[in-house]
Amino acid sequence: MNTAGPPGPTDSDGLDLIPFRGVRYVPERVGSLAAVTSPPYDVVVRPDGLHHLESADPHNIVRLILPQAVSPDTRNALAADTLRRWLSEGILAPDEIPALYVYEQRDGDHLQRGVIGALRLSEPSEGVVLPHEDVMPHVVADRAGLMRATAANLEPLLLTYRSEGNATGTTAVIERTVKRPPLLATTTEDGFAHRLWSVTDAAELAEIRADLAHHQALIADGHHRWATYLRLRSEQPSPTPWDFGLVLLVDTARYPLRVRAIHRLLHRLPVPDALAALNGSFRLREVPGPLSQALDALADAAAQGNAFLLAGAGSFHLADTPSPDLLARTIPADRPEAWRTLDATVLHSTLLDHVWRIPEDSPEHIAYIHDAAATVAKAERDGGTAVLMHPVREEVVRDLARQGVTMPRKSTSFGPKPATGLVLRTLAD
16 A cells, blocks of 8 residues: 655645644553543533543543633643643554544434545635634634644544535545444444544545545634634744644535534523513513423524524523514624524624623623533523524525625534544644
């Protein structure tokens, strides 16, 4: 089998994915692969989920992506020290040969396959990698501090592209690869089965690279990490390993992703106060539980227009049919109609900015949580308001991204997301 060295840049204006020496857990040195993995950093519900993961195994990857200390500098130094120690102790080890990695996730009937590699970074204006959401500067600063200290990409972003749907190029390599024994296989406690293979053959690497060079990608998950990649690249003299970032590329023509909403928890706004502020400008109705039934009511209302489910204080309330005059006063008019009518746009421009007057980038006032049940549970426990959203369709996201229009931050949750901890990339590569 032939192996490839570090490739040079292509002449293409499309995606440029290159192999790297993946850093992986040594199975003999950890209790189980499932016990050392984690969801992406922004999906971990803190503190409950964080404590659960930390106690699952002393080497759980959460100790790198969410180190716990008083100050940011101390946290980042702790993560860097932990990474160096785990490498020196043989808990983690780099693969001998640079590779691309075929990654498979399966949950019941849902199957997702893609390729993990180091992607050459590009600015949004270049039209190669399309963001669809705004980012929060303090989150980018937080991730940048961690990446600088560790000199590592600790978890891959999730990017999607669309092929013609035929079994050629990257798809053909994936289909051949999954017939071989995997490097690793594990099932995490959420029920997802994960398998990983390496691709090191020079001809197969070239086949993938040539195929992807004709595509652009949409950032499905990881906008803050992508913005962090770009910030850190600007700090380094090129060429360096910082010109690339760790990503998982999934062809959604072949493997459609699930699109879910990201919900909001308003820490300091009790439900009665939230409802009182909406009275007269939204139609308000109490809907019966349990949560699944209330979410069905939200889906029915969202099919007709903007709708939100407010939860907490032992009840569910549907807020829909907003006042057209209110929307006209609060929604910017210089954006496409598809953007102006998004639930996330109405939430941020109308509700947060004008009705509730809640700063959207203040962790003291608002949290962004992927799981609806966890959002409701925290609202009940803390006395705040959970604002549950209905997901937007992928084609709307992609069309806006192609127009160069970004959605409000944390508008969507594409998945399944790659498990963190299966393969890392160090910038010493």
